[in-house]
Amino acid sequence: MWSWVEVLSWNVETEMEPPCGRSFMQVLCEKYSPENFPYRRGPGAGVHVPPGPQVSPMKDRLNLPSILVLNSCGISHAGDESEIAAFCSHVSELDLSGNKLDNWQEVSKIVSNVPQLEFLNLSSNPLQASILERECAGTFSGIRKLVLNNCKVSWETVHTLLLELPELEELFLCLNDYENVVSSPGCFHSLKLLHITDNNLQDWSDICKLGTMFPCLHTLVLANNNILAIDDLAGSLARLFPNLRSISLHKSGINSWEDIEKLNTLPMLEEVRLLGIPLVEPYxxxxRRKLTIARYLRHIIILHT
Incomplete structure (x- = not known):
C-alpha cells in the first residue's frame, strides 16, 4: 500500500526540491496526510485528493481544516499553484510564521490561491529585502488580520499593503526595529487594532502619525517602546484618536503624572495599560490603582498598572 505522501508526490511536485527550502504544497501534504491528521470518509467537509497519473489508492476525502498551521516548516516557495487552489479553496486562516519565505512573489502565489483567506501570519520570515509591488499586494485584498512581526518589513512595504487591503482590521508590526513612523499619503479607516510593540519608538510625534493614518483605531498597543512623554498640542489627542478605547504603554519610559493625565482628553478611552513604567514602580x-484612577484617569473602566 502506498503512503498518502507518495501518492500526492505523483502530481504535486515532480521536480527536485530546491536546496534552500521546501514548498508550501509539500509541507501541506506531509502534515495533513492521513498518517498525521484524521480524514473523513464519504460525504462531508474536506478536500478531494486529485488522482495522480497512476490509479490512486486514496479515494477518500481529506478532512483538511479551514485553519492551517504550517509554522517553522522550512517553507521557501509556493509549489504547484493549481494544487494550492484545489486544496485550499475553503481555508480562512493560515499561519506561515517562522519559515524561509524571502520573496513576496512566492507569498502572493500562495495567497492568490486561497480565496477565503482572512487571517495571515507571516511573522519571522526574512522578507525585509524583498520589494512588494502593488500588483502583487493586490492578492492580499481579502485579508482582515495580518501579522508581520519580526519580518523587518519597511514602512514602504506596509503602505503598499495598506493600499491594497481595504478590509484590514488588525495589523501586527512588532519586533521590526522601527525607530520612527513614516507617514502614508492616505489614511485607512478599516483598521481597528494595531500592535506595534517591541520597537524603538521614542517620540510621541511618531504616535501621532499613527493616528493620522488610522483614524478609526479602537486599540493601540505600544508596549516595550521607550516613549518618554505624551504630547497633546492644541488638543491633538482627541482629534487624532477619536475612537480609541484601549491603549497599552507597558514598559514605556513615561515618568510624569501630567503625561498620564493627558489621556483624559481621549473621548472614548476605557482601558489603559501602564505596567512597568517608572512612574508607578514605587507604589x-x-x-497605583487608587492614585491613577482617583486623581488622573477618572473615567477609565479598566486599568492595568
Missing amino acids: STEE
Whole structure:
C-alpha cells in the first residue's frame, strides 16, 4: 500500500526540491496526510485528493481544516499553484510564521490561491529585502488580520499593503526595529487594532502619525517602546484618536503624572495599560490603582498598572 505522501508526490511536485527550502504544497501534504491528521470518509467537509497519473489508492476525502498551521516548516516557495487552489479553496486562516519565505512573489502565489483567506501570519520570515509591488499586494485584498512581526518589513512595504487591503482590521508590526513612523499619503479607516510593540519608538510625534493614518483605531498597543512623554498640542489627542478605547504603554519610559493625565482628553478611552513604567514602580498595586484612577484617569473602566 502506498503512503498518502507518495501518492500526492505523483502530481504535486515532480521536480527536485530546491536546496534552500521546501514548498508550501509539500509541507501541506506531509502534515495533513492521513498518517498525521484524521480524514473523513464519504460525504462531508474536506478536500478531494486529485488522482495522480497512476490509479490512486486514496479515494477518500481529506478532512483538511479551514485553519492551517504550517509554522517553522522550512517553507521557501509556493509549489504547484493549481494544487494550492484545489486544496485550499475553503481555508480562512493560515499561519506561515517562522519559515524561509524571502520573496513576496512566492507569498502572493500562495495567497492568490486561497480565496477565503482572512487571517495571515507571516511573522519571522526574512522578507525585509524583498520589494512588494502593488500588483502583487493586490492578492492580499481579502485579508482582515495580518501579522508581520519580526519580518523587518519597511514602512514602504506596509503602505503598499495598506493600499491594497481595504478590509484590514488588525495589523501586527512588532519586533521590526522601527525607530520612527513614516507617514502614508492616505489614511485607512478599516483598521481597528494595531500592535506595534517591541520597537524603538521614542517620540510621541511618531504616535501621532499613527493616528493620522488610522483614524478609526479602537486599540493601540505600544508596549516595550521607550516613549518618554505624551504630547497633546492644541488638543491633538482627541482629534487624532477619536475612537480609541484601549491603549497599552507597558514598559514605556513615561515618568510624569501630567503625561498620564493627558489621556483624559481621549473621548472614548476605557482601558489603559501602564505596567512597568517608572512612574508607578514605587507604589503597590492597590496604591497605583487608587492614585491613577482617583486623581488622573477618572473615567477609565479598566486599568492595568
